[in-house]
Amino acid sequence: MLLRNTILNLLGFGAPLLVAVGTIPALIGALGVDRFGLLTLVWAVVSYFGLLDLGLGRALTQQLSVELARGREARIAPLTWTALMLMGALGSVAGVLMAMLAPWGVGLLAAVPDPEEAIRATRAMAWAMPFIVLTSGLRGILEARHAFVAINVIRLPMGLFTFLGPLAVVVWAAPRLDLIAWVLTLGRVLGFLAHAWAAARSLPQMGRTIRFEQALVAPLCSAGGWLAVSNVVSPLMGYIDRFVIGATASAAAIAYYATPNELVTKLWIIPGALTTVLFPLFTAELLDHRARTVMLFKNAISGLFAALIPITTVITLFAEPILAHWINPGFAAHSAPVLQIFGAGILINSLAHIPFTLAQSAGAARRTGLLHCAEILPYALLLWVLSDRYGATGAAAAWFIRIAVDTTATFVLCAKTLDMPMAATLPRGFVWMPVSAVAAWAVSLTPWNTLHLGWSVATLLAALAIGRHVYRQHRTAPT
Structure with missing residues (x-):
């Protein structure tokens, strides 16, 4: 199981790397070195803000694995929904902060070719933040169920889209960062929907009750802190x-x-x-x-x-x-x-x-x-x-x-x-x-x-x- 799941993860992570090797030179040529540098910042910001879940994604994986091993079926749905609701709120706050701080963040950079375009791109990606954070929680559910096939079936097209989406924009539309950001946001929303569907199939106990249980907040935050x-x-x-x-x-x-x-x-x-x-x-x-x-x-x-x-x-x-x-x-x-x-x-x-x-x-x-x-x-x-x-x-x-x-x-x-x-x-x-x-x-x-x-x-x-x-x-x- 260890070897099989590791190989599946390698395939899910590795195929986008091969696509990146081919697309990055084309993106540099179309956007120019300056704009491509800003695109790497967009990728960095999105990747980093996706981690602002206060460790709840990994804490959910850990605690859900324990509950499943012990057969405590009644605790699974409250634990899962409490964690997801907390993460949805955190993602929304992250999105609002990202949109508000966009002018300040762009202003810190030197020699930006089009500051207004960079601000619009940052605000476009702000809409993706709740979906990005929630996706990490849904992936945690799948990991607790050892559903690495489902994880990588979704991860592979999402990883490819990270590089092919921007390339499609510069080839068929215009070399604009804000358009690229909106396309990437759409990809994150679709990824969230795919993870939600897979998690519901992998953990049917989620559908038995949708309830936020305040007593679970402290253990989740303590484990994830x-x-x-x-x-x-x-x-x-x-x-x-x-x-x-x-x-x-x-x-x-x-x-x-x-x-x-x-x-x-x-x-x-x-x-x-x-x-x-x-x-x-x-x-x-x-x-x-x-x-x-x-x-x-x-x-x-x-x-x-x-x-x-x-x-x-x-x-x-x-x-x-x-x-x-x-x-x-x-x-x-x-x-x-x-x-x-x-x-x-x-x-x-x-x-x-x-x-x-x-x-x-x-x-x-x-x-x-x-x-x-x-x-x-x-x-x-x-x-x-x-x-x-x-x-x-x-x-x-x-x-x-x-x-x-x-x-x-x-x-x-x-x-x-x-x-x-x-x-x-x-x-x-x-x-x-x-x-x-x-x-x-x-x-x-x-x-x-x-x-x-x-x-x-x-x-x-x-x-x-x-x-x-x-x-x-x-x-x-x-x-």
Whole structure:
């Protein structure tokens, strides 16, 4: 079940990535670098505001899984509808705030080609906010029912529409951000309706009674509170960089930063596909099978590393030719150093998804929430200083420093959560994981020539050997 559901999630997340590779160059050509930079901000705002559910989506998944396992049928409908009503209210508030703050937010950006168009686009997306937040709750219901087939049947066309919708607008209508925003809003509404239909079929108990139960508000908010802190603060640190670049540099600099960022961070679909399935499994196993949980944790870390290291090594070593072929040589000259930093950093950061998920499954979301709260101000200061001085490359360097610190701290917190020495929770050969990422990045900085190509091939072969070694060492380790 773990393998099947992970593969389904990979298909649902991965197909839109392939479409993005083909559509982003066309969008840059039609909109121009400045307008495309603003479009990436629209995507970022929508993605971030979709997380403003105070952790209720994940709390609903956790509590609904418990109620279903215990057979408490009478509690299912009140729990589900109370959570959905709360999320609908939160989404409505988020939409109103987004519409009201649109002029202020656009005014913070430097060198915006058409501020009024950007404001209209932001207000168009504000209408989607209630549907986006409610969709996360409906998806939580489906995850609690392990209905990953239904989730990905809906996720796939929604992900494709995120990129094909804007492309259709610029091809058949006009290269206008506000029209693109209205099309994306329509897609979010249709996605909400599809999730509502699937949730009603998967959980027929929902139809027995529609009732808001005030007594359930406190348990839901308590369970979701610290989940919300990490779910809000961590993505905020992932999106704030674009706004800081826009304020310190230009909209064009956002594009030079956001394009490789969009490319590389799509690799999060791999740990994301895995952790979505691991979350309820960790929750159940931690109750009675602590040793089996640790083994599952180690398997996830070593398998994830083996899957990602060849991909991230290729991206890091061949950043400039990848961007030159994908976009154009001029764009690659600005973005290649950024992509090299992202390529090395994404491997390190992806590994942090596993201990983060385990900590939340164990009810230790408070620790991860406090960690992210402690990171945000130092990161914002470092980001501002480096992006102001070095532009997009400086912002990428700040991002790399933050995720390196965050990943190390997350593994430490996970060991404390399990009440075990950190060394006991790590796969054998774990030290090679960050070393190989930094080595690939160092080789990528050498001048591009025949010697560089030789070093790159040697580094890639070494990375593959390390990945195979780590995975085999752990598989053959005594349980």
